[in-house]
Amino acid sequence: MRDAFIESLSKLAENDKDIFLITGDLGFGVLDNFAEKFPSQFLNVGVAEQNMTGIATGLALSGYKVFTYSIANFTTLRCLEQIRNDACYHNANVNVVSIGGGFGYGALGMSHHATEDLSIMRSLPNIEVIAPGDDFETKEATKYVVDSSKPSYLRLERASHIHDEDLGNDFEYGKIRKIREGNDVAVLCAGGVTKVAMNAAKTLSKKGIALGIYSVHSLKAIDYETISIVFNDYAGVVSIEENNLNGGLGSAISEVCIDNKIFPKSFKRMGLKDIYSSVVGSQEYLRDFYNLGEEDLIKNVMEILGK
Amino acid sequence: MTSKGKSSHVGSALSIADILAVLYTNINIDPKDPSNDERDRFILSKGHAGAAVYAVLAELGFFSKEILDTHYQDGSILSGHVSHKGVAGVEFSTGSLGHGLSVATGFALAAKRRSLEFNSYALLSDGELDEGSNWEAILFAPHHNLDNLTCIVDYNKLQSLTTVKETLNLEPLKDKLISFGWNVFDIDGHNHIDIQNALTAKTNKPKFIIANTIKGKGVSFMENEVVWHYRSANKEELSKGLKELEE
Numbered sequence: 001m002r003d004a005f006i007e008s009l010s011k012l013a014e015n016d017k018d019i020f021l022i023t024g025d026l027g028f029g030v031l032d033n034f035a036e037k038f039p040s041q042f043l044n045v046g047v048a049e050q051n052m053t054g055i056a057t058g059l060a061l062s063g064y065k066v067f068t069y070s071i072a073n074f075t076t077l078r079c080l081e082q083i084r085n086d087a088c089y090h091n092a093n094v095n096v097v098s099i100g101g102g103f104g105y106g107a108l109g110m111s112h113h114a115t116e117d118l119s120i121m122r123s124l125p126n127i128e129v130i131a132p133g134d135d136f137e138t139k140e141a142t143k144y145v146v147d148s149s150k151p152s153y154l155r156l157e158r159a160s161h162i163h164d165e166d167l168g169n170d171f172e173y174g175k176i177r178k179i180r181e182g183n184d185v186a187v188l189c190a191g192g193v194t195k196v197a198m199n200a201a202k203t204l205s206k207k208g209i210a211l212g213i214y215s216v217h218s219l220k221a222i223d224y225e226t227i228s229i230v231f232n233d234y235a236g237v238v239s240i241e242e243n244n245l246n247g248g249l250g251s252a253i254s255e256v257c258i259d260n261k262i263f264p265k266s267f268k269r270m271g272l273k274d275i276y277s278s279v280v281g282s283q284e285y286l287r288d289f290y291n292l293g294e295e296d297l298i299k300n301v302m303e304i305l306g307k
Numbered sequence: 308m309t310s311k312g313k314s315s316h317v318g319s320a321l322s323i324a325d326i327l328a329v330l331y332t333n334i335n336i337d338p339k340d341p342s343n344d345e346r347d348r349f350i351l352s353k354g355h356a357g358a359a360v361y362a363v364l365a366e367l368g369f370f371s372k373e374i375l376d377t378h379y380q381d382g383s384i385l386s387g388h389v390s391h392k393g394v395a396g397v398e399f400s401t402g403s404l405g406h407g408l409s410v411a412t413g414f415a416l417a418a419k420r421r422s423l424e425f426n427s428y429a430l431l432s433d434g435e436l437d438e439g440s441n442w443e444a445i446l447f448a449p450h451h452n453l454d455n456l457t458c459i460v461d462y463n464k465l466q467s468l469t470t471v472k473e474t475l476n477l478e479p480l481k482d483k484l485i486s487f488g489w490n491v492f493d494i495d496g497h498n499h500i501d502i503q504n505a506l507t508a509k510t511n512k513p514k515f516i517i518a519n520t521i522k523g524k525g526v527s528f529m530e531n532e533v534v535w536h537y538r539s540a541n542k543e544e545l546s547k548g549l550k551e552l553e554e
Contacts, residue, residue: 046447051444054406054408054409054410054413054444055416058416059414061399061410063421082440085403085406086406
């Protein structure tokens, strides 16, 4: 997704002199082409995320469409108050991009695991929060936030994700995107864990169980309509996010249920359970370790179906 | 206005009154066209002294002076810490310390990248320099030759609980800033000629004005007293203070 983002941004910058990319001294080998091609629209601000976000706000209030770029928690939590007071309160076109959402930098340790960012960013007024589920949604989301004048948070995974099956539905901010047909159990995903759901669907299809898979890429303008339809149409729903459960996707869905007087037949929320991830390993390893892997999802589906 | 609203920080506002008076006669802003792209940008980073900026803006005609009486009151647009929402002329809302200089730096960088002529100013408190974010910007601005950026510190030597020296000593402040690459002016922050000269001095580096000031300036019983960071004047103190200021 990281490469899909920068490819998309570079393409957009060719015709838009207002796009401005600031990195907090990260992106080795990834941002070089952008920096070379658009030197007046690029800045390495140094390892200083508070200053980065303040400068981004000043640039945005002067007409630029600014992207701040760094790993996981550095663009979000380190400078949270600058995002809140400076970018969001002033409704500045500051687009916060974090690379390595969830366990993308798994082997680097807890400091590099973004496991609360979705909840925290979702709680800020004015900001648009997007966790694309694959490369396609990443490119579309990049286009969307360039066009939108509001602040945004793009939570991207480090790795590329291209689903080998996809219904080919359009990306629309605030609308859940259905990526796989299936009538037995619905899986609502935020971010790259759509891959886990797609893999589980393949395994389950051999047993005659069909998962309907939905990418809830927009975490802020939550899609009440589709969520209501999904709870009505399926025997059960599973939400999955590489994020602590407090305040994330599962919470957002629960809020919709309460607001719309939906009493789920069966609803399971998969995510971290109020913990920091201290274990070292690849993203796949950590997903399995923290009960967010394919087997865990299958187990939840089987429980819903009483099998 | 601060007495009526029973607001705090009157000492902080009086500390910067002279700086604001001179600054606003120099900067290019127009009450009739407050969002002109070419305007100079000024951020009061020590947002707690917002009353002083509101007073200046009303004086300049950005809004009616009658609105000043609503400061701190229920439903007012004039919050204790300076806010731009619904208040023409306020460039940027602050209140949490350590934000203004980075944003002003962003304005200055935008002017450079867009080849615009405007200047960018931030006014900070001395205690505010405890915030690490400022030092990120203090490193950044000279590295990028932002000679259109001016940072003014209201150096009244008192912060929230006691003196700056006892809390987190800034000295030698001038030497520190010179070593960071700023063009530093160490002046009397109540002397209008000194302020004017520092603001208009030509520079090829970002400019840092250390304005040596007196907290509560002009009112004898407020001067250099930490308590006026919090208290507002009662009726008797108000008339006594106003009399002193008129003299």
